Amino acid sequence: MNSVVKAIPDGLQALGSWAVNSVWRLGLVSRFLWVTLIHSGTSFRRFGLITREIYFVGVYSLIIIIVSGLFVGFVLGLQGYNTLQKYASEQALGLLVALSLVRELGPVVTALLFAGRAGTAITAEIGLMKATEQLSAMEMMAVDPIARVVAPRFWAGVISMPLLAAIFSIVGVFGGYIVGVVLIGVDEGAFWAQMQAGVDVFDDVLNGVVKSLVFGVTVTLIALFEGYDCNPTAEGVSRATTRTVVISSLAVLALDFVLTSFMLGGW
């Protein structure tokens, strides 16, 4: 009885501190983004820094993006054909594959893979820099670690994400084409014609690009912040890496819902 009475205020206290802590961290992230944006000028003047990070963030993610895109396209082709064939409208397969990729799967799956492949790398790298006091060493030499380390990675992520999503979508459409047209034998002309008639450049393609840009900012920011903010120990870095994947995946899925409802609402 006594322990139950004691558990209630303890639980309330934990809940309260969790809520306050979350809001506090949100404020910290916003301030972190603001500082990063202010210090971006230097990294744009030294564009080589950004190119280097684009290489590590974008080029290294290419293999996983292309392979996943291809298989997602294969599966969409198979599943789509299976369902559309019931309504004798398998010509619409191209439209189905392209719309699902351009609108949803391209940006979302790319962002999730990007968080797993590039986000964790960023967090672990910055976390280790902090743990081995490289960031403090930079400050000692009057080099701002935000301008030298954080801002180039931020812009590399923001630039890479829409490009990766576009590559994912194109490879996926190609995968759907292989399964639908080459293997199953859907009419090739109808496949492309229905796709081009149904996919709108502004409503679908541009909205997909906007989504992937937003996801790029979100995932990169979370990865950078978790790395910069981690406890400078081995355990702290591993926890920060895990948090990067969990938080950025949840953020991407939640943001996707919000963005989709805006876009379908016709803004």
Add this chain to the structure above:
Amino acid sequence: MGSKTLDLCAGVFVFAGIVALFMLAFKVGNLSSFSLSSDNYVLYANFENIGGLKVRAPVKSAGVVVGRIAEIRFDNKEYVARVTLSLDNRYQFPKDTFASVLTSGLLGEQYVGLDAGGDSEFLQAGETIKKTQSAVVLEKLIGQFLFNQAEGDKK
């Protein structure tokens, strides 16, 4: 790896991404079917019912896309739908051209079909097409069919 190779790889990646974006716009999307030139002219057509016609739907003649729907408004004086057609300058149509709202396929998108008449004078920009046919509304068609059946039974 030297910084030159690294820059090259990053450049190739960015280039591939931009190519993919353009392919999405042109090959997957419908950007290529927009007429990029601004030499269009405008015609109007009043329909009693446009069904599911949407802005930017194609205007076809003999199956060829000759323009797009620019605007759809409701005319509150005559209680009809006033559709603005933006047509390519290369195509001229006679005065007695017939405009109708058609559907491509059984469940496809709706478009405006133009059937050229035999008049020797052409429609000028800003003119209104006189002869129009509304979209086929399935419920009305079924209603008519049932009505005719009932009439037939009486006889």
